[in-house]
Amino acid sequence: AILTEGIVSAPLEGIADVKIKKNSDGTNYLAIYYAGPIRSSGGTAQALSVLVGDYVRRKLGLDRFKPTEEHIERYVEEVDLYHRAVTRLQYHPSPEEVRLAVGNIPIEITGEATDDVEVSHRNVPGVETNHLRGGAILVLAEGVLQKAKKLVKYIDKMGIEGWEWLKEFVEAKEKGNKDEKEEEGKEESVEEKTTVKVEKGFYYELYEKLKANIAPNPKYTKEIIGGRPLFAEPSRNGGFRLRYGRSRVSGFATWSINPAVMIMVDEFLAVGTQMKTERPGKGAIVTPASTIEGPIVKLKDGSVVKVDDYYRALELKDQVEEILYLGDALIAFGDFVENNQTLLPANYVEEWWIQEFVEAVNKVYELDLKPFQENEREIVEEAADYLELDVEFLARLLQDPVKVKPSIEDAIHLSHILKIPLHPYYTLYWNTLEVEELISLQNALVNARIDWEEYRGFKYAKRVEISLSSLGKAKRYLELLGVEHKVSGELVIIEYPWSAALLTPLANLEKKIEFKEFYTPIDLINEISDVKLRDRGISWIGARMGRPEKAKERKMKPPVHVLFPIGLAGGSSRDIYKAAQEGKTAEVEIAHFKCTSCGHVDIYPTCPKCGSEARLLYHCPKCGFESTMDTECPKCGIEMKAYKKRRINPSELLNKAMQNVGIYTLDRLKGVMGMSSAHKIAEPLEKGILRARNDVYVFKDGTIRFDATDAPITHFRPKEIGVSLEKLKELGYTHDFEGKPLVSEDQIVELKVQDVILSKEAGRYLVRVAKFIDDLLEKFYGLPRFYNVEKMEDLIGHLVIGLAPHTSAGIVGRIIGFVDALVGYAHPYYHAAKRRNCFPGDTRILVQINGMPQRITLRELYELFEEESYENMAYVRKKPKVDIKVYSFDEEDGKVVLTDIEDVIKLPSTDHLVRFELELGRSFETTVDHPVLVYENGRFIKKRAFEVKEGDVMVVIPDVNEKHVTVKVRHIEYIKPEEDFVFSLNAKNYHNV
Numbered sequence: 001a002i003l004t005e006g007i008v009s010a011p012l013e014g015i016a017d018v019k020i021k022k023n024s025d026g027t028n029y030l031a032i033y034y035a036g037p038i039r040s041s042g043g044t045a046q047a048l049s050v051l052v053g054d055y056v057r058r059k060l061g062l063d064r065f066k067p068t069e070e071h072i073e074r075y076v077e078e079v080d081l082y083h084r085a086v087t088r089l090q091y092h093p094s095p096e097e098v099r100l101a102v103g104n105i106p107i108e109i110t111g112e113a114t115d116d117v118e119v120s121h122r123n124v125p126g127v128e129t130n131h132l133r134g135g136a137i138l139v140l141a142e143g144v145l146q147k148a149k150k151l152v153k154y155i156d157k158m159g160i161e162g163w164e165w166l167k168e169f170v171e172a173k174e175k176g177n178k179d180e181k182e183e184e185g186k187e188e189s190v191e192e193k194t195t196v197k198v199e200k201g202f203y204y205e206l207y208e209k210l211k212a213n214i215a216p217n218p219k220y221t222k223e224i225i226g227g228r229p230l231f232a233e234p235s236r237n238g239g240f241r242l243r244y245g246r247s248r249v250s251g252f253a254t255w256s257i258n259p260a261v262m263i264m265v266d267e268f269l270a271v272g273t274q275m276k277t278e279r280p281g282k283g284a285i286v287t288p289a290s291t292i293e294g295p296i297v298k299l300k301d302g303s304v305v306k307v308d309d310y311y312r313a314l315e316l317k318d319q320v321e322e323i324l325y326l327g328d329a330l331i332a333f334g335d336f337v338e339n340n341q342t343l344l345p346a347n348y349v350e351e352w353w354i355q356e357f358v359e360a361v362n363k364v365y366e367l368d369l370k371p372f373q374e375n376e377r378e379i380v381e382e383a384a385d386y387l388e389l390d391v392e393f394l395a396r397l398l399q400d401p402v403k404v405k406p407s408i409e410d411a412i413h414l415s416h417i418l419k420i421p422l423h424p425y426y427t428l429y430w431n432t433l434e435v436e437e438l439i440s441l442q443n444a445l446v447n448a449r450i451d452w453e454e455y456r457g458f459k460y461a462k463r464v465e466i467s468l469s470s471l472g473k474a475k476r477y478l479e480l481l482g483v484e485h486k487v488s489g490e491l492v493i494i495e496y497p498w499s500a501a502l503l504t505p506l507a508n509l510e511k512k513i514e515f516k517e518f519y520t521p522i523d524l525i526n527e528i529s530d531v532k533l534r535d536r537g538i539s540w541i542g543a544r545m546g547r548p549e550k551a552k553e554r555k556m557k558p559p560v561h562v563l564f565p566i567g568l569a570g571g572s573s574r575d576i577y578k579a580a581q582e583g584k585t586a587e588v589e590i591a592h593f594k595c596t597s598c599g600h601v602d603i604y605p606t607c608p609k610c611g612s613e614a615r616l617l618y619h620c621p622k623c624g625f626e627s628t629m630d631t632e633c634p635k636c637g638i639e640m641k642a643y644k645k646r647r648i649n650p651s652e653l654l655n656k657a658m659q660n661v662g663i664y665t666l667d668r669l670k671g672v673m674g675m676s677s678a679h680k681i682a683e684p685l686e687k688g689i690l691r692a693r694n695d696v697y698v699f700k701d702g703t704i705r706f707d708a709t710d711a712p713i714t715h716f717r718p719k720e721i722g723v724s725l726e727k728l729k730e731l732g733y734t735h736d737f738e739g740k741p742l743v744s745e746d747q748i749v750e751l752k753v754q755d756v757i758l759s760k761e762a763g764r765y766l767v768r769v770a771k772f773i774d775d776l777l778e779k780f781y782g783l784p785r786f787y788n789v790e791k792m793e794d795l796i797g798h799l800v801i802g803l804a805p806h807t808s809a810g811i812v813g814r815i816i817g818f819v820d821a822l823v824g825y826a827h828p829y830y831h832a833a834k835r836r837n838c839f840p841g842d843t844r845i846l847v848q849i850n851g852m853p854q855r856i857t858l859r860e861l862y863e864l865f866e867e868e869s870y871e872n873m874a875y876v877r878k879k880p881k882v883d884i885k886v887y888s889f890d891e892e893d894g895k896v897v898l899t900d901i902e903d904v905i906k907l908p909s910t911d912h913l914v915r916f917e918l919e920l921g922r923s924f925e926t927t928v929d930h931p932v933l934v935y936e937n938g939r940f941i942k943k944r945a946f947e948v949k950e951g952d953v954m955v956v957i958p959d960v961n962e963k964h965v966t967v968k969v970r971h972i973e974y975i976k977p978e979e980d981f982v983f984s985l986n987a988k989n990y991h992n993v
Contacts, residue, residue: 015049016112016135020062021126027063030056030107034135036114046143047151051160053107064106064162074121075102075140082137085117088223089138090282091146097169101145104165109144111136148173153340157867158879173215201516201523203431203535206345210538214342220276220544228545229268232326234278235540237432237480240329242344242539245351247289248715248748251332252828255284258294258327260313262286264320271821272549272709278542280331280341285549285709285823291402292328297321302487304479325429325482329541344539348424352534354401360418361387374399387414388456408497409455412504412531416458421534426501428481429537430521437477438521439513442506444474450503459508461499466492478502505529551759551822554705555697559670562688563698565590565680566671569650576685577669580651589674591643591681592617594628603646603682616642616679616937631938643680657685661779666692676700686780694772696765704769706762708824710804710831713757719745721757721817723796731755731797731816756800756813757825763792763818770795792818802830810929841983843924846887848898853887858983862904875906888987889933889955902986909977914945917971922956925975927982935966948972 016035020028032053034046057064076095083089093101102109110127114134122130144151148170155163200208216234224230232239240257250256255275262269269275274285294308299319307313336343346352358369365386367379375398384391389410396404406414411423421427430438448466452459467490468475475492478485483502485494494502503509511528522533558574569579569586579586593614594600595607600614607614618640619626620633625640633640658664669692675682683702691698699705715737718728725742728749736747751757758766770787777783789795796817801810802824811833813826841859848854849864856864864884865877880901888899910927917923926932928946935941935953943952953966 018053020060021108023063023066024068024125025066027066029065030054030060030062031065031110032107034109034111034133034139036111036134036138044143044147044150046139047147048154050105050107050109050139050144051151051154051158051163054105054160054162055158057107065108067102067108068125070121070124071126072099072102074119074124074127075099077119077121078132079137079141081117081119082115082132082134086115086132086134089141091142091219092222093141093145097145098140100165100169101140105144106162109136109140111139149340173217198518201519202526203520203522204518206535206538207431207520210345214344216542217278218542220278220282220542224544229265230542230544231265231269231275232540232542234542236542237429237537237540238323238325239540239542240326241293241347241537242541243292243328243330243349244333244346245330246332247287247291247330249287249711249713249825250289250330251334252710252712252831253281253284253335254287254712256287256289256292256330258292258308259288259290259310260294260307261327262288263310263313263317264295264297264307264323265326266317268545270549272551272711272823274546274549274709275543276546279344280336280339283546284331284335284543285711287711287823289330292330294327295323296325296327296482297323298479302475302492304483304485306482306484324479329543331541347538348421348427348534348536350401350405350424353421353424354398356420357414357418358398360420364418369398371398371401387417408500408504409460412458412460412500413456415531419532421532422501422505424534424536426497427533427536428483428501428505430481430505430525430533431535431537432480432482433477433521435515435519435521435524437474437480438524439515441474441477442509442513444471445503445506446509450499452508461494461503461508462496464494464499464502468492504531505533549709549822551708551761551824552706553697553765554699554707556672556700559697560672561668561670561692561697562685563675563683563700563702564671564685564688565674565682566650567673570671570673573668574671574673575668576650576654576671576688577666580654583651585647585649587645587647589643589680590646590648591679592619592646594626596628603648604684605681616681618642619644629938642678643675653685654689657689661686661689661775663689663693668692684780687776690772690775690779694768694775696768696772704772705803706765706769708759708762708822711821711823711825712828712831713751713825714827715748715750716757716817716825717746717748718742721819722793723817727796728816731814733816751816751827752814753827753829754813755816755827756802756830757817757819758800758815759822759824760792760818760820761822762824763795766795766800766815767792770798802826804831841979841981843926843983845985848885848887850883858904858985861901861985862906862983865901865904876903877906878903886985886987900988902988905984905986906981907984909980909982911976912974913977913982914948915973915975916945916948916954916969918954918956919967919970920956920965922967928974 014035015032017033019031019033021031023029030053032049076098079093079098080095083092111133112135113129113131115132117132118130119132148166152167152170155166218234221230221234247256257269269286271287272285274283276282277284290310294306294313296304296306297316297320298304299316300321304324305316307316354371358371361367361369361383365383367383369375369379369383375395380395380398381391384394387394397406405425406423408426411426414420415422433441445464445466447470448464450461451463453462468487469490471478471492478492481502483494484498485492505525506513507529513524513528516524522535526532562576564576565586565588566574566576566579567586567588569584570576571578590603592601592603593605594617595610595612595614597612598607598610600607600609601617602608602614605614606612615628617626617628618631619642620636620638620640622636622638623633625633625635627640631640632638654669666689669688671688683698696704718725725745729742732752733749734742736742737750740747742749767789770789774785774787778785787798795815798815800813800815802813803810811830813830819825841857843858844855845858845861846853846855847861862877864882865880867879868875868877884901885898886901888897890897912928913925914928915923915925926945928944930945931942932945932948933940933955934943934948935955940955948969950969950972952969954969956965956967
């Protein structure tokens with residue numbers, strides 16, 4: 001049997017029962033009983049289980065669930081009570097939302113009692129408990145309602161009817177609830193019906209559409225933790241300005257912001273800090289990008305400064321009174337797609353302006369200029385001649401329009417001759433003002449002292465001076481525009497280039513702006529000014545601080561050096577060394593082993609008497625029967641345990657272990673009170689002694705781990721990661737991203753997908769881990785040392801294993817450098833690689849198609865499914881074209897079962913596959929980390945493909961109606977894949993085929 005499980009291993013109990021029950025009118029409906037606890041982060045899967053239940057209900061011809069009023073109100077109470085009395089829900093729906101959902105979901109979401117909290121709606125017909133049903137509450141609140149938007153995507157894909165209410169719910173959440181307003185305005189609208197078309201400005205209409213379709217979402221503002229700030233209100237001007245795109249370190253739910261922002265928010269934001277966000281997803285971490293816009297701040301003296309530079313931010317941070325604008329958030333388009341979010345209108349940025357610039361040049365002068373690349377010298381020279389620009393400047397502007405900006409004079413000049421909007425760098429936040437405020441500002445500026453200059457036939461303001469008394473309220477309007485100015489005594493001074501950026505759109509005060517209803521400030525400016533504007537501040541996103549950045553060794557609570565039980569003898573600190581010094585003994589539950597040669601029974605897998613192999617000794621807790629072969633008692637018929645109570649002498653055990661590794665003094669040796677594993681097999685004390693000596697800690701699965709926030713990176717500079725060019729060349733980095741030879745530490749290099757860049761915190765800890773492993777090899781196993789490292793730099797080129805949270809598959813990476821940031825930088829492919837494992841396309845599996853059993857290849861299976869999507873670097877198909885099921889193996893009962901296929905997956909092939917040849921002449925191939933099922937000590941256990949050895953026993957199903965046969969693995973070899981793709985599938989419930 002070959003496992004094809006999804007590798008997420010979050011602690012789910014899932015569905016406890018499924019029943020067909022009766023509505024009050026006598027019709028039958030489907031009820032799904034959810035067990036608890038269910039992990040909060042599995043919301044999408046929880047929601048989909050409800051959708052699957054509805055699908056099953058329809059196939060069985062059952063009626064929909066028809067809850068009574070009492071039933072609905074029971075849910076309303078339970079959700080609120082669970083949130084207050086048990087644990088805070090990630091999404092706490094309102095009573096109206098709960099009523100809407102329970103009244104419309106076609107199946108009953110119910111479950112067993114999970115918490116000792118009683119409800120006041122007692123003895124409701126059809127509900128078996130008067131206590132809280134934790135699983136059902138989580139599925140309803142954090143599944144169906146929180147993940148409603150994602151659920152709608154699947155409903156549309158699968159074409160399931162009866163869920164229109166959920167689509168309306170999602171649309172209402174996006175648009176905001178306007179029903180009451182619409183009702184109030186109904187009578188007026190009937191009377192006002194007329195054939196006259198109301199004239200509206202372009203941006204006025206755009207803002208109307210935006211407000212009608214996408215409402216501010218305040219969900220992220222709930223449950224703010226003390227000491228963690230709210231950075232911006234939902235969709236409020238001055239929050240994070242949406243900028244579509246990617247930096248070297250963004251995408252994958254990672255935003256890039258200007259590093260000056262991190263300083264200006266009192267360093268509550270740092271590389272890797274998690275934020276709770278308004279959209280596109282519920283959260284993101286932040287990374288720096290110096291080429292996007294930073295904050296605009298008001299200083300204590302009243303001056304306004306635009307801060308795009310990190311060092312400038314450090315100079316000014318103690319003088320700041322108010323952050324007027326937080327600056328850009330660079331967000332990948334893919335994050336909106338992944339979260340099924342409506343795209344917000346793009347703000348006007350340099351990337352947009354350069355496209356309009358080259359389009360205008362191509363149209364007016366018929367010259368084929370290309371943005372973001374090096375253009376032919378001859379074409380650039382001709383364009384520069386027409387545009388009256390410096391040739392070198394134009395070449396640099398075309399190649400890097402984000403960094404290279406025209407002067408304000410050239411920006412105005414280009415707007416005049418090409419009829420394109422003013423460059424976004426010099427465009428102010430005009431639409432932050434109300435029209436009345438704009439007119440008031442223009443009137444106030446008439447009293448200013450202005451120095452004018454001329455350039456190619458037009459004049460522009462070089463300097464503006466105006467007294468605070470003349471400005472009055474208009475001083476605040478200047479601040480809201482984001483225009484740089486300084487306050488000197490009673491004077492407000494606007495220097496070049498911001499003086500021209502302010503007055504040019506106002507037609508240099510030569511034309512008066514007149515109030516027009518249904519027009520925004522930019523609409524009115526574009527009516528009077530020769531230089532047109534686009535809005536650079538339409539879409540804003542709110543956020544608050546979530547978790548701080550993290551890069552720290554993983555420790556159990558409290559920390560542990562060795563997984564060895566000490567019971568109460570070690571005191572509250574569970575210190576084995578202290579217990580040994582005080583001569584204490586302890587009674588603990590621990591695994592027992594019996595020597596295969598001399599029969600000696602001890603707690604070691606190798607016999608301490610004769611050195612032979614010892615096997616687990618199973619013990620019947622009822623009659624005392626013992627066996628190394630049977631796991632079920634032949635007398636009592638109950639499962640036997642591999643452990644039993646034993647009194648141990650820590651002093652005796654520790655002295656022997658310390659002698660074995662040649663260490664005779666310790667400060668402390670932390671063990672565990674008791675073992676929580678199934679067999680309670682303790683680690684050798686020698687391992688703990690060496691860990692304590694090197695100041696490293698063990699996790700509950702026996703691994704030594706270092707946790708770091710995942711951060712994506714695609715390119716780096718050698719100087720950023722502290723590695724020499726010579727070492728990089730040894731590692732295969734010989735050229736930069738443009739294909740030029742690597743000769744400078746400032747060149748940008750594309751990261752190889754398997755390489756990782758760790759924090760220096762991780763580097764220092766891994767040096768200690770490497771020393772521990774070398775000590776273990778030398779002093780415990782009698783083998784030569786491997787790492788021989790003394791400092792972080794010695795780890796470069798060594799391999800590590802990366803694990804995503806709640807997964808069981810590790811991905812090998814190679815260390816190529818270290819940074820100060822408290823994150824784990826790796827390629828997006830590396831972060832995504834922790835998700836799947838697969839088989840080549842010609843692997844044959846047993847399926848049932850339209851009721852007929854047959855063997856087909858995984859490639860053929862993939863073609864029997866449709867509606868392909870691209871998720872986490874994999875192609876996924878979920879909708880079958882025919883009635884198809886797969887034969888799976890129930891490892892508990894040892895029987896062949898027929899089950900549905902949840903999805904079929906296609907991925908780019910790995911470098912190597914493992915080929916297994918079995919005794920009966922059968923063979924198969926799989927990726928090296930794929931789980932397979934082997935038969936060992938009378939039980940089926942899961943192993944990764946690379947862990948299976950020749951001689952291990954696997955299971956083969958000769959035919960549908962035949963019993964399984966156990967066969968040995970005859971030969972194993974690693975082979976190169978013949979095809980570009982490998983395949984996998986997820987079989988419902990059993991996860992193996």
